[in-house]
Amino acid sequence: xxxxxxxxxxxxxxxxxxxxxxxxxxxxxxxxxxxxxxxxxxxxxxxxxxxxxxxxxxxxxxxxxxxxxxxxxxxxxxxxxxxxxxxxxxxxxxxxxxxxxxxxxxxxxxxxxxxxxxxxxxxxxxxxxx
Numbered sequence: 334x335x336x337x338x339x340x341x342x343x344x345x346x347x348x349x350x351x352x353x354x355x356x357x358x359x360x361x362x363x364x365x366x367x368x369x370x371x372x373x374x375x376x377x378x379x380x381x382x383x384x385x386x387x388x389x390x391x392x393x394x395x396x397x398x399x400x401x402x403x404x405x406x407x408x409x410x411x412x413x414x415x416x417x418x419x420x421x422x423x424x425x426x427x428x429x430x431x432x433x434x435x436x437x438x439x440x441x442x443x444x445x446x447x448x449x450x451x452x453x454x455x456x457x458x459x460x461x462x463x
Contacts, residue, residue: 367457396459411437
């Protein structure tokens with residue numbers, strides 16, 4: 334078979350393969366995956382509207398809310414002084430390393446190192462509770 338005839342076919346296959354890989358790499362965050370990761374958070378946080386506070390505050394409606402606003406939860410002095418609104422950017426930083434957002438926070442959480450895990454948890458937190 335002529336090598337010149339194969340070149341356009343191989344080039345086309347390479348382009349298709351690269352575009353499929355890039356669309357997977359930039360897929361929208363998966364709230365279902367975020368729910369699985371969030372299970373670790375359930376020891377300290379609830380997410381149901383009107384649910385109780387635990388060791389940490391209820392996280393229902395956290396996206397778009399200012400820090401230290403959940404009624405009935407006793408926040409650390411550092412969190413009370415924090416001038417933070419929980420949006421995708423601040424939540425991403427918080428989930429990566431809480432003390433980088435609120436130095437002196439009392440939250441005992443090492444953070445999530447993988448950006449896709451943080452994005453998935455944020456997608457889950459943004460979803461209305463069932």
